[in-house]
Amino acid sequence: MTATRPLWRGRALAVLGILLCAFSLRSAVASLSPLLDHVAAEFTLPTAVVGLIGTAPPVCFAIFGLCTPLFERRFGIERVTVIALIVIATGLVLRGLSFDAISLLVTSVLIFAGVGMGNILVPPLVKKYFPDRIGMMLTLYTTAMSVSTFLPPLVAVPLADAAGWRMSLGLWGVFAVAGAVPWIIMLVSGRTNAVIVAPDSVPAPPAIPDRIDPAELSTGPIVVAPPSSRVFARLLRLPLAWSIAVVFGTSSTMAYVSFAWLPAIVTDVAGVSAAVAGLLLSLFAIMSLPASLLVPILVVRFQATRSVFVVGIISGFVGLAGLLFWSNTVTVWLWVAIFGLVGVLFPLALVLISIRARTPESAVALSSFVQSAGYIFAAVFPLLVGVLHENTGNWTVSLLVIAAVLVVATPFGLIAGRRRTVEDEWERRYGRW
Template identity: 35%
Template sequence: MSDPQQTSATTAATLAPPSPAAPASPVAAKAPRPSAGWLTRLLMAGLVLAALNLRPAITSLGALLEEVRDGLHMSGGTAGLLTSVPPLCFAVFGSLAPRLSRRLGPGRVVLAGMAAITAGLLLRPFAGGTAAFLAASALALMGIALSNVLMPVIVKRYFPDRVGTMTGLYSMSLALGTSLAAAATVPLTQALGGDWRLGLGVWAGLGVLAVAVWLPLARTRVRAAEDTPEAPQASGPATAPEAPALRMARSRTAWALACFFGLQATGAYITMGWMPQIFRDAGVSAGTAGVLLAVTMVMGVPLAFVIPRLATRMRNQGPIVVALALCGLTGYAGLHLAPAGGAWVWAVLLGVSNCAFPLALTMIGMRSRTGAGVVRLSAFAQSVGYLISIPGPILVGTLYEHSGGWDLPLTLMAALMVPQMVVGVLAGRDRTIEDEG
């Protein structure tokens, strides 16, 4: 087990960008270093608050989508476009995260991401039209995209002996923030006088808390990197050689993971954006529809611990892929046959199906032997995957508007589960990208 003082110094140094090594001096040697316990607790709080902020901008909108459409005079196709903005931003801005992290340090980039989320959520209620609303949403989603990519990197790099525990904490917090926004947005809106703008803007408060925690974290990293003799050595992992780029584009496993990630993201964003509307059209109240979405999202809290641990104990993750897809198919069939009568059952089944997300992240970590390979594979799979997921919500909105019901959209959602199973089984095979290189 490593020495706590050394672990603290290493953690503090590597969160900042590497700085040139200076000759050691008695003053530098005696410079106070931050407490390991203080630093660890603050970083854990930062991870939790960052994760809590990664979905409310999306699920709060899903709960009030009908009010937003009426208030901004959106068509069904435009609303579908709105639900496709998250994966587009994740694909575009998420690909910038590794480069920004190398130049500025992951702590500063996460701080910038939290600030962007807060600013976007504060500006969105003041949007007078669809274009301004989309721009403010894109700003928040840019911050989410940067943090999306760097949160797993921070967990793996700064808690190397507690990856499973911290990943579970991070995933649980993400699911909690997702479900909390889905369940509480409508009641909060009603308590604030029924104005959907206030109901959406209130979630900026979580962002303010995250900025308040990450600001001292980012500043602490800079001082530690300058004052701590171990800092140059600690920054090594951030500058480790990267895996060759050609391995990603030529790897069947990388493409299978990217397609699996994209198809599960398609289902997740269709669910977050449209499931409350499906229930409301079936006669369920707006408040209950939001709670049903929250039930779907909260399934990720316990399963975020179970599925990754189970997956790492299996040589082939294909059976888990199939089981999750079958839950999704059953849920969509239920929404088609009895959307209101079995609403709670369908919400639970779709929540289980959506846990393909932590499974995808786990498989990304298992499909490379090196840390640099995992970073590159993660960037490839998430960027390509989010691009794949963009058309789904738009197509669902268009089909809903032109067909006047949910039969065709639900058929599409169920049909997408079949290729998700196929590519998921391929991605789950016991091999690495280095084997294919």
């Protein structure tokens, strides 16, 4: 039996830092929409501002995802993680103090800027500190993100009713502050030089294991080198990098379209009440929880990348078809649950970022490229779906457009399933990395 380093031994702070950071990335985004009615009761919220707040996350994630490698090269991955969490916490507190629609929009953009940086940093942190437990840590990481997706909508309104909407919004900043503490302790104590897998000791694909024998690790600590612009530029020429970006962009498209429009869709096509529509949205989010638990293990340990991708695509098609043609107040629960399984694409994309790069510095560049390109792709569709609905008077064309995204993504997902790293692909095409 292969010996492995215990998860917590010497890495307890990194575990806590990664999980609390992951929780903050989603709770910061999901905590506002349930409270818009409470906010609107205090000051005017124009529809245009609400629309901009809904469009802002993928746009900010793309912009700050591109900037993050530059910050990481200058300050180091742990310092930038602390900066991102402090920005999130500050934005959450200030959003709770908003006095008009513009201040609500500006503070939301500040939050999304921090989240955009955190999105890029967590997968490389996993690769740096847990090269022998990538599958387990990505499972914990994506599970924390799933919990923080459906938990804020469930508790936001009761908290607002008990303590006011300002407290309900600002409270989530506590988790961002708590997430920064472990990294600050590690920086102060000089414990950030994690032992990682040396580039020449990484097993050649397809054998990318979840657990690596300590004998295969380097004998001393290796400081993670910052990603260079050369690495990022090379990714632009690699089909593998673009394929992972499309998988991520498809996942983001399904998520942001659903959070923006699923309640309205099920209300119109199935005739459910607004309260039930909210529960159906929570059901959609909850369906990603089992995916977060299983996908990293299935991909890292059993090499099931393409199988997981096909399950996500087929579930998306079936769910959309059911919503479009066979929905009523009973069957809509089944179709939303099935459609929610498209959420397997999100943890799949995160795992691919970690295992499709040999080193943490390459993973930072790949993470930035994939998430920035993916969020740019996803930013188009929430607005497009709304425009199509407004101009056609129904959801048929909008749902067909969402289905077309799944069609376009299919060949890219199959390419992303190839068991090789971006370095391998570059060397096969152009020579030495």
